[in-house]
Structures are given as C-alpha cells and as structure tokens.
Amino acid sequence: MNGPVVHEPASPASWRVALPHTAAAVPVARALVRRALAEQEHAADRDTAELLTAELVANAVEHTAGRAPIELVVELLPTSCRVEVHDQDPEPPGDLVRPAVEQPDPWQEHGRGLLLIRALSSSCGHRPTASGKAVWFALPVVSVRQGLS
Template sequence: MGHADLSAVGDVRRDLREFLRYRSPAEAAEVAELLLSEIVTNALIHTRHGAVVTVTAGPEKVRVEVRDFMSDAPRPYVPNADDGTHGRGLVLVRSLADAWGVTAQALGKVVWFELSGTG
C-alpha cells in the first residue's frame, strides 16, 4: 500500500474477512476488521512508506500485525467532541482487543493486537 492510499484499507479488510471466514466466529472477525482498518489507516496517514499486514490465526486467538517503516511510536491521544472521528483508532484498539502493543523493529515498528477465544 502506498502512502495515504486509503482506498487500500477496504481491500485489506476484505482479505482479512476472507482469511477469517472459517477460522473465527463472525463477531470476532468483525472486531478484527474494525481494529485492522484503524491501525492500517493510522500507518498510511502518518508514514510515507506504506504498511505490511500479517495475520495469524490459531485455535485460541487471532493476532494482527501492521508494520510501517517509521520508528515514531503512536502517541496516546484522548479525542474530544470537536475532533469528529479523528483520534479514536487506538482508543478502539485499547477497548476491544484482548492484548495490543507496539514492537520496535530495526526499521520502523509493528503495531499489533490479539483477540482471544476465536477458535
């Protein structure tokens, strides 16, 4: 995906939905889609080099990773009523994921989340 090519977010969501179709309950897959789209959108808006998505599904959990190529960690942000929809991505991830975090890489970082009980 290229920088700010936000049209790619729908493609990534569709690919995740297809991947999880027989691996995860529909409700968990919907949450995964929502959180993935938030993290991918952040990566595309805030970096210049696109993003790489990796998804693994096991019997107990789904793990989604979005790697970008900028080392700046996501900053905590508390949106206010005047922000519209801006700033709510990581709030959703914190609220809906069973675990999440940011892992530094030699070049860039990986923002990841896990959903448990998906098997």
C-alpha cells in the same frame, strides 16, 4: 438439552501482504482479514477484527511519511487472531498502551482509533522492526453456543 459447543479453530495460519501507502489500503486490509477469518472458520469476532485492522492501517497511512508500502500480517492461532501493521516510521504510536491524558473531542473526526484498539482488543502494542515498527492487536477466540433443545 445440549451443552455449550466450543468451535475449535483450524490450525494456525498466517498471511503477509504489502499494501500501498494510500487510503486505498484500508478496504483491502479489511477484506483480507474478513476473508481469512471466514476461510479458516476462525472464531474471533470478524466485525471487531475488521474495524481494528482498518484503524491500524489508517493510522499507518496517515501518520507515517513516505510512499513505502505498509505491510499487513494476519495470524490465526488456536486461541486468538493477531493482526500487525508494519511501517517504516520507528516512532511508537501515541497512547496505544496507556490511556490518553485527555479524552478525544467528540466533535472531531480523528483521535479515537487507538482508544478503540485499546478498548476492543484483548491485548495490543508495538515493537521495533529492522525497518521501522509493527503495531498490533489480538482478539480472543469466541465460544460459539449451539441451540438448546
């Protein structure tokens, strides 16, 4: 009988990519995160990383003015995956680190992105940058169990 096997992630790696300030940035960002996690054989949950990355990028595109590019930063660390989206609006995102007073309306298309990020990430937040802000989330490395025999 084999015991649990924990996949040790590859050494730390990071990517920094400028994306257009358009909706076209969302699938590009998802693809970059998916590819980075696969190539590095990183053990963070890929589906969750893609979903939360899409939410961060979509929020940056929708809620910041101007045409300046947004920036995606992906860091694969031994114990986590951290994704940041930088934009030029210094205003912090509403209700990212504290729950909203009201629940999102289930009949509306919008209003669930930050709720998803809070609920599915191991941690999240925002910080000021020299040119605006960075909004981020982290996902832990997931243990992988191999078959029992």
